[in-house]
Amino acid sequence: MAAVDLTTHPGHLARRLQQAHYLLWNTMVSEEITSPQFAVLNALVAEPGLDQRTVGERVGLDRSTIAEVISRLGRRGLLDKVRDPQDGRRFLLRLTDDGLRTHRKLAVRTARMNQVFLAPLSAAEQSLFFDLIRRVSDAAEGLRNPAEPAVPQGQALANTTHT
Amino acid sequence: MAAVDLTTHPGHLARRLQQAHYLLWNTMVSEEITSPQFAVLNALVAEPGLDQRTVGERVGLDRSTIAEVISRLGRRGLLDKVRDPQDGRRFLLRLTDDGLRTHRKLAVRTARMNQVFLAPLSAAEQSLFFDLIRRVSDAAEGLRNPAEPAVPQGQALANTTHT
DNA sequence: CTGAAATACTCAGTGCCCTGATTAATTCGC
DNA sequence: GCGAATTAATCAGGGCACTGAGTATTTCAG
Numbered sequence: 545m546a547a548v549d550l551t552t553h554p555g556h557l558a559r560r561l562q563q564a565h566y567l568l569w570n571t572m573v574s575e576e577i578t579s580p581q582f583a584v585l586n587a588l589v590a591e592p593g594l595d596q597r598t599v600g601e602r603v604g605l606d607r608s609t610i611a612e613v614i615s616r617l618g619r620r621g622l623l624d625k626v627r628d629p630q631d632g633r634r635f636l637l638r639l640t641d642d643g644l645r646t647h648r649k650l651a652v653r654t655a656r657m658n659q660v661f662l663a664p665l666s667a668a669e670q671s672l673f674f675d676l677i678r679r680v681s682d683a684a685e686g687l688r689n690p691a692e693p694a695v696p697q698g699q700a701l702a703n704t705t706h707t
Numbered sequence: 708m709a710a711v712d713l714t715t716h717p718g719h720l721a722r723r724l725q726q727a728h729y730l731l732w733n734t735m736v737s738e739e740i741t742s743p744q745f746a747v748l749n750a751l752v753a754e755p756g757l758d759q760r761t762v763g764e765r766v767g768l769d770r771s772t773i774a775e776v777i778s779r780l781g782r783r784g785l786l787d788k789v790r791d792p793q794d795g796r797r798f799l800l801r802l803t804d805d806g807l808r809t810h811r812k813l814a815v816r817t818a819r820m821n822q823v824f825l826a827p828l829s830a831a832e833q834s835l836f837f838d839l840i841r842r843v844s845d846a847a848e849g850l851r852n853p854a855e856p857a858v859p860q861g862q863a864l865a866n867t868t869h870t
Numbered sequence: 871c872t873g874a875a876a877t878a879c880t881c882a883g884t885g886c887c888c889t890g891a892t893t894a895a896t897t898c899g900c
Numbered sequence: 901g902c903g904a905a906t907t908a909a910t911c912a913g914g915g916c917a918c919t920g921a922g923t924a925t926t927t928c929a930g
Contacts, residue, residue, distance in 0.1 A: 546752060546810070546811055546814060547753035548814055548817070550746055550766070551837070551841065552837060553817070553821060554724075554821060554824050554836070555725070555728040555729075555742045555824075556746060556767075557837065557840045557841065557844070558721060558724040558728050558840075559725060559742070559743070559916090559917095560840075560844045561717075561721040561724070561840050561844050562718075562721040562725055562917095563767065563844075564844045564847035564848055565717065565718040565721050565847070566718075567847060567848075567850075567918095568847050568850065569718060571850075578886080579718045579719070580885090580886065580887095581885095583713055583719060586713065587710075589709060589710040595908075595909095596908075597907085597908060597909080603713070604719075604722070604723050605886090605887080606887070606888065607908080607909070607910090608888070608909095608910085608911085609885095609886060609887050609888075611909070611910070611911095612885075612886075612887090613885090613886080616884095631895075631896070631907095631908085632894080632895050632896080632908095633894070633895045633907065633908040633909070634907095634908060634909085635908085635909080647709065648709055655711075658715075658716060658717060658718075660850075661718070661843065661847060663846065664843055664846040665842065665843065669839060672835065672839065673717070673839045673840075673843070674715060674717075674720065676828060676832060676839070677720045677721075677723075677836075677840075678720065679827045679828065680724065680727065680824065680825065680827055680828065680836070681723045681724050681726075681727045683727075683826065683827040684728070684730060684731050684824060685727055685730075687730075688730065722886090722887095729887080729888075733889095741916080743915090743916065743917095758878075758879095759878075759879070760877085760879080768916085768917080769917070770878080770880090771879095771881085771917075771918070772916060772918075774879070774881095775915080779914095791878095794877090794878085794926070795925050795926080796878040796879070796924070796925050796926070797878060797879085797925095798878080798879080
């Protein structure tokens with residue numbers, strides 16, 4: 545009775561969307577390399593020599609997840625990991641030739657897959673789709689560290705001040 | 708420089724959206740019960756006595772994942788699992804009183820969380836958001852079993868019929 | 871009625887995703 | 901210079917998500 549309609553719950557929709565994407569990726573792009581792995585390759589194509597933490601920041605993966613992903617890519621021989629001589633805490637990451645080749649190949653397939661994935665939407669709807677999702681994600685991400693940003697000490701924290 | 712802009716990749720956006728949702732859920736709804744777990748509770752509020760497979764179908768979880776989720780909910784005492792006397796393969800699922808209470812409590816918090824999550828969008832944009840995501844997900848889901856319908860019987864389905 | 875197919879569930883294996891605790895290296899305060 | 905934060909990475913642990921293989925039960929074909 546008190547049951548709720550999940551089709552109006554953004555979290556549920558987000559999960560379904562990701563599942564749908566996973567499915568398509570698996571059939572149209574690669575069964576070996578996953579979408580997060582491709583994101584890491586892509587980040588290192590753009591900026592070779594990044595350290596692990598920064599790559600994670602670029603692609604939106606936390607410290608633990610990025611470590612696992614990088615270890616898998618390393619095992620496959622797609623990237624190299626060398627300790628930074630300047631800062632012994634860091635590992636610098638760089639794609640191997642094989643990694644570079646793999647990225648090129650998958651980039652093409654990914655573009656094709658995106659077209660299929662977005663085919664149900666008109667061009668205008670597609671940019672709307674991006675825009676809406678980005679705005680929601682960014683806003684939620686912004687709630688993460690609420691204190692940080694230069695809040696002046698006046699601090700009238702004015703949520704629902706009066707009914 | 709063959710690097711690609713991930714902000715125009717729906718898969719990447721879907722993942723980020725889900726991460727953002729996870730974050731908000733964790734802080735505003737529950738650290739114990741996850742969003743998929745709530746979806747299962749909700750399905751059983753709507754239709755008590757469903758079997759495992761059907762619950763999975765309702766909330767979009769495959770056979771393995773639904774088994775794990777249900778086992779966790781069972782361990783927490785939120786649902787009961789009894790073998791179907793009519794069909795010994797099935798287990799029938801039903802919420803306990805505690806499960807029902809939990810669902811009621813979380814439903815309220817979830818509604819609040821959804822408001823915060825969607826706050827960056829106007830009402831019109833929110834329905835657009837739902838509509839666009841649903842259309843993309845449904846279309847991709849539809850590609851799953853493309854062949855099925857209307858397989859012509861010419862097909863000589865020739866596994867050794869004669870022995 | 872009986873053997874084959876279908877069905878519900880389980881299990882093993884891989885990968886993503888997060889938090890909290892720990893270790894090693896660097897930087898900062900004094 | 902040196903001890904105290906800070907920072908990069910690892911590890912342990914819990915949960916979601918999929919596939920392929922295996923078990924038990926039911927249904928269907930002949």
